[in-house]
Amino acid sequence: MVTGLEILLLVLVLAALIGATTIIQTIRPFIVNAVVGLLVLFLAQTVFGLSVAITPIALAIVAIGGFPGSLLVILLSLFGIAFVP
Template sequence: MVTPVEIGLFVLVLALLFGAYRVIKAVKPFIVNAVVGVIILFVASFLGVPIEITAVAVLVCAVGGVPGAILVIALAYLDIAFVGTMAPLLV
């Protein structure tokens, strides 16, 4: 025989599962955007854009996603922020 406590626990677990599904469904686009932004940052650094990859630059890309990565790349390219150190050329 099923007791009211078991029914209550079953309903509670179903409610928690439904809530977790809704949260994951809402957050998934932000996670994908953040991962793509960080990948763009590393690819740009690999291709020769003088970006110094610091915790702040990665955080901007993780929070901002693709627009954050474009912002970091633009600021590094314009020598405003996130500029990597260049070795001096010997003449």
């Protein structure tokens, strides 16, 4: 026999599952942007020998901006405006 407590727990688990799915779908583009941007920064440093200071602000720009954000950080570093090690 199903009790009220079991029904309540089932509803809470379903709500948590739906909430987690929504959060993951919302965060996924930022994760992809961050990975692509960090890969571009890594390749710029290892392959092309560019030196870029990796700061929390640079990481935020790369995470939000993705590939264009990483290019912005690289250009600012090249011209000596910001993110210079």
